[in-house]
Amino acid sequence: MSGYLLRGVSLLGEAQVDVLIDGGIISEVSKKPLAPTGVHTIDCDGLVALPGLVDLHTHLREPGREDSETVESGSAAAALGGFVAVHAMANTNPVADTAGVVEQVYRLGREAGWCDVRPVGAVTVGLHGTQLAELAAMAHSAARVRIFSDDGKCVADPILMRRALEYVKAFDGVIAQHAQEPRLTEDAQMNEGFVSSQLGLRGWPAVAEESIISRDVLLAEHVGSRLHVCHLSTAGSVEIVRWAKSRGVMVTAEVTPHHLLLTDELARSYDPRYKVNPPLRRDEDVMALRQGLADGTIDAVATDHAPHPVEDKECEWSSAAFGMIGLQSALSVVQTAMIETGLMTWSEVSDRMSTRPARIGSLRDHGRPIAVGEPAHVVLLDPRGKSPFTLENNASLSTNSPFIGMELYGRVEATFLRGRATVLDGKLAG
Amino acid sequence: MKRHLLSASDLTLEDAVLILDTAEELAKLVDGPVKKLPTLRGRTVVNLFYEDSTRTRISFEAAAKRLSADVINFTAKGSSVSKGESLKDTALTLQAMGADAVIVRHSASGAAHQLAASGWIAGSVINAGDGTHEHPSQALLDAYTMRRHLRDGKGDLAGVRVTIVGDVLHSRVARSNVLLLATLGADVTLVAPPTLIPYGVEQWPCQISYDLDKVLPRTDALMMLRVQGERMNNAFFPSTREYSRGYGLDDKRVAALSSKAIVMHPGPMNRGLEISAGAADGLRSVIVEQVANGVSVRMAILYLLLGGASIEEVSS
Secondary structure (H helix, E strand, C coil): CCEEEEEEEEECCCCEEEEEEECCEEEEEECCCCCCCCEEEEECCCCEEEECEEEEEECCCCCCCCCCCCHHHHHHHHHHCCEEEEEECCCCCCCCCCHHHHHHHHHHHHHHCCCEEEECECCEHHHCCCCECCHHHHHCCCCCCCEECCCCCCCCCHHHHHHHHHHHHHHCCEEEECCCCCHHHCCCCEECCHHHHHHCCCEECHHHHHHHHHHHHHHHHHHCCCEEECCCCCHHHHHHHHHHHHCCCCEEEEECHHHHHCCHHHHHHCCHHHCCCCCCCCHHHHHHHHHHHHCCCCCEECCCECCCCHHHCCCCHHHCCCCECCCCCHHHHHHHHHHCCCCCCHHHHHHHHHHHHHHHCCCCCCCCCCCCCCECCEEEEEEEEEEECCCCCCCCCCCCCCCCCCEEEEEEEEEEECCEEEEECCEECC | CCCCECCHHHCCHHHHHHHHHHHHHHHHHHHCCCCCCCCCCCCEEEEEECCCCHHHHHHHHHHHHHCCCEEEEEECCCCHHHHCCCHHHHHHHHHHCCCCEEEEEECCCCHHHHHHHHCCCCCEEEEEEECCCECHHHHHHHHHHHHHHHCCCCCCCCCCEEEEECCCCCCHHHHHHHHHHHHCCCEEEEECCHHHCCCCHHHCCCEEECCHHHHHHHCCEEEECCCCHHHHHHCCCCCHHHHHHHHCECHHHHHHCCCCCEEECCCCCCECCCECHHHHHCCCECHHHHHHHHHHHHHHHHHHHHCCCCHHHHHC
């Protein structure tokens, strides 16, 4: 038995259908009950089927920090979260700034087999922001890199950013910018606002993000290149991207699940689990980000899954590392922030978490509809009820989740990668 | 009252007045023939200082000793902290030694909160200054000093006009004072160049002014904050001279104060920068008295948090 019959599944949260997965593709979709033989039947009463999710922004930490995550553990966490493809950020050690490193990460992903691992290449050598990395070599390597980013650091030099934007046009690449003006954010610890003024923690002002995005959309317009903005976090950033899109600038943008749900008020605990870059912002920002995601100004939800070992979070706030894990909570957070609030439909969630991220990453095999003949990348989720988020089923090597104990809706039941179940009954299917 | 003293906002009006009243009583007792009270005998108080602060450490140490507590001083210099031991490991070590109270000074904002919330330490945590966050015992001794001079050492500070001048942005003293003084009913005005006022200050319970000379005549207590000359390197102000001209307390400005106004400074002072020698040593200055009051107020904090024998019992 190799195939799967998804019996009575709610396609994109709408009509109930039977879906037959066989030979790695969707072989039948029928409103009438199917009765194939020789396949596993999954009773999908109450379950929603979405195209397999694509993450544009994942830190897998290998090579270099295998104590916090490996390609194997991180991609397993991704599968449990409903992802069939993840983009592995370049800030590893050594940095993914050569064809050799991106091919290594790509190969490790294939060996693990939990999802497709697409390496992101560094824009500059060593993420130092001074010299372009060999972008074409990475693009033409076996890893076929299309997204380039110095994520964790901003490509702050305007001339270098301009050249990078221009250069990647030759192979339809895109520069994914971590928008953070470095001088405005020296030793910054949290969102600059009322809460930071009270807590005595150095502020990370919204303008440090918005000024870089403003510059970059103008640069992208000037040279006619594709720009992708990582983890938008402020209301002003949404406005700028909306304005740029209205002018026809080729800009796309992502938002993280945590910026859709959490605010800087959480920093009052001084618990470094809430320390992240860009920082958690105000309630007004959260609302603007949700609105921007709902109206399509923001193209994608991307996790910015950032594993850190316990000792890097169990310390003073100012000494703690930035970042949160998020692959296994992403879909539940999006359901809680966007579906349960009535802001988005499952069809729109599928657009922002599968279709558009696949397009931004130039993944032709992903982000396809659940339709006959398409590759069988499917996630099954049970949207019913909410429960406190736990790390019971955590496949990541790290535990720095800000959602532990929070009431979240929904859970991932199964994930299919090219027709093969990577997750069944909410557990890894080896 | 809460088990820990982490922020001035932990204190209700009743708590704050109780601490000030208790400090008055303790001050009377130790001014008498009995210099030392047996109330915390057998208790262990740890001074955990990750940052140099001779005056605060000595003040807490004197307070604890006058209450007969055993005092352990743990300073970062020459200890395992400088070898990279984590806050957690140090805390667990102190816990193993059986500390009833840990007085912590740390350069990281929130360090005292983390110690209190972590479960690493069973005793009370007293914040003796954390980064640029808070310094609640300083605010209490400042309030105690104001109350003695302006309200006969009784009740709250309703209607007292307090002006705090200087580097509010980096000042834990200012943060704790604004919160505590609001609780006690005082009217607080912060005065500084706009670069040294925190972004987000609009929601603080106080007024803001950029003009010291305008505020001086309407001031009952004038608190000058320490300003580090190095701040000019980050463009917070163009030069120390320009800062002094605009925001320093010189003899002329002292003369503009009302006849009953007091001049305060949490120390250490930069004479000639934020305060002139004449102002620091003049008749209005209560700066030396603040130091003495610090011991009484810290005795009251330790006494109330550790729940020692009652004052009546002790004095009889």
